[in-house]
Amino acid sequence: MTPLLLSRMQFGFVVSFHILFPAFTIGLAHWLAFIEWRWLRTRDDLWRDLYFFWLKIFAVSFGMGVVSGIVMSFQFGTNWAVLSEKAGNILGPLLSYEVLTAFFLEATFLGVMLFGWKKVTDRLHFFATCMVALGTLISTFWIISANSWMQTPRGFTLAADGTFLPADWWAIVFNPSFPYRLAHMVLAAFITTCFVIGGVSAWYLRRGVHAAAGRRMLLHAMAFAAIAVPLQILAGDLHGLDVGEHQPVKLAAIEAHWHESAPGAGTPLVLFAWPDPQAERNDYEVAVPRLGGVILKHEWNGTIQPLTAVPASERPPVAPVFFAFRVMVGLGVLMLLLVLASLWRWWRGSLFDTDSRGGRWLLDGWRWMSASGFVALLAGWYVVEIGRQPYVVYGLLRTGDAVSPNISAAAVLSSLTVYAMAYAVIFGAGVWYLRKLLLVGPVKQPPKDTQGGGKTPARPLSLPDESVDGATPPAVTGGAQP
Structure with a gap:
């Protein structure tokens, strides 16, 4: 249990949690924009009810994504100081651009989206929803650009001490793997x-x-x-x-392609196997001849390294x-x-x-x-x-x-243990609350009143009182999982 192994375990643990919530909120923000657009076009109350139902789920998921992202960023300084020192001149600006262009945009309009239903016009509220959705895409742009540069680094020069220095920001941002990823x-x-x-x-x-x-x-x-x-x-x-x-x-x-294929035999597609790194072979292999070369190289006799x-x-x-x-x-x-x-x-x-x-x-x-x-x-x-x-x-x-x-290994193990305990509480509570929202389901929303009753902003995370079926929602302490 070396500091390296524990640091890799900790980063893998944190990023595994973090990637789930931003990915979900990217899709959910665009789903909300679509729903609100449909409501503006049709004025069908069901679209409005669905919007508020998924808005609650979005708010909880967005919050958990922010929490996990903050924890993840600390590790670059505590556990990966050499990476921060060597590649900070490139990764630092890319992550800063994400904050300046995406996080600020989301933070600006998120409050209007969550609390401004009775405070702003319908079109302005829809604009706020669209800006939040756009912010999730811009955030994805910069994060994937930074990670893709680590996969296919371009546009840099190496200093004498091994530090990466930016030479061409266009090549850095739009590195070879970035568009596909x-x-x-x-x-x-x-x-x-x-x-x-x-x-x-x-x-x-x-x-x-x-x-x-x-x-x-x-x-x-x-x-x-x-x-x-x-x-x-x-x-x-x-x-x-x-x-x-x-x-x-x-x-x-x-x-799991260990050895060079025979001339003219192409590359097989391995459907299942048990890779054995010591023997450099696959046990229990089930493969389709040539299909790997066709898929991976688009050639009948295609081969890979x-x-x-x-x-x-x-x-x-x-x-x-x-x-x-x-x-x-x-x-x-x-x-x-x-x-x-x-x-x-x-x-x-x-x-x-x-x-x-x-x-x-x-x-x-x-x-x-x-x-x-x-x-x-x-x-x-x-x-x-x-x-x-x-x-x-x-x-x-x-x-x-x-x-x-x-x-030290003890320091990394301690922080990993604290993270695991904190995540169990925070994300356990978040998932439990999401389950309660799903058990209740969409509810009827009162008509929008722009003349009165607008002094107190809406509470997007409060549990509803009435379902869209017109009946009181069932108890949310039990029932089957969705």
């Missing part, structure tokens, strides 16, 4: 939100509550997923080609990268199949049929897949971060050389 991340956020909305909707329909809201949410979740999932497959393919060009060792680890082309000290841990990638892809295939099945039943007019076995199975599929976006998101992030090891700045600064030199 940005598209992949934004689509992942949208897909994650789609399946949460779809899963919650299916849960309501299976319980026989909030039927009108459930049908509307499921229909739009299906429609958005039908666009985003195929686009994500395309973005993933382009990203894979970029990884093969700029990070061939990572791609070899993803495929094997892991044995570099020393063992230059290879990432193969097993976690190999399995995490297959979890991500497997969930993506299930998402696509569920969306196609939903489109088929929608075309036949039986999407919301709860009387037939097929209709119930479809709704149960959405329920079971409601958290699939989060799992795929984490799996993909593990592929990206573990796959670039043993480097923190790919090919230039090793992770073992980036850790703080004077930090």
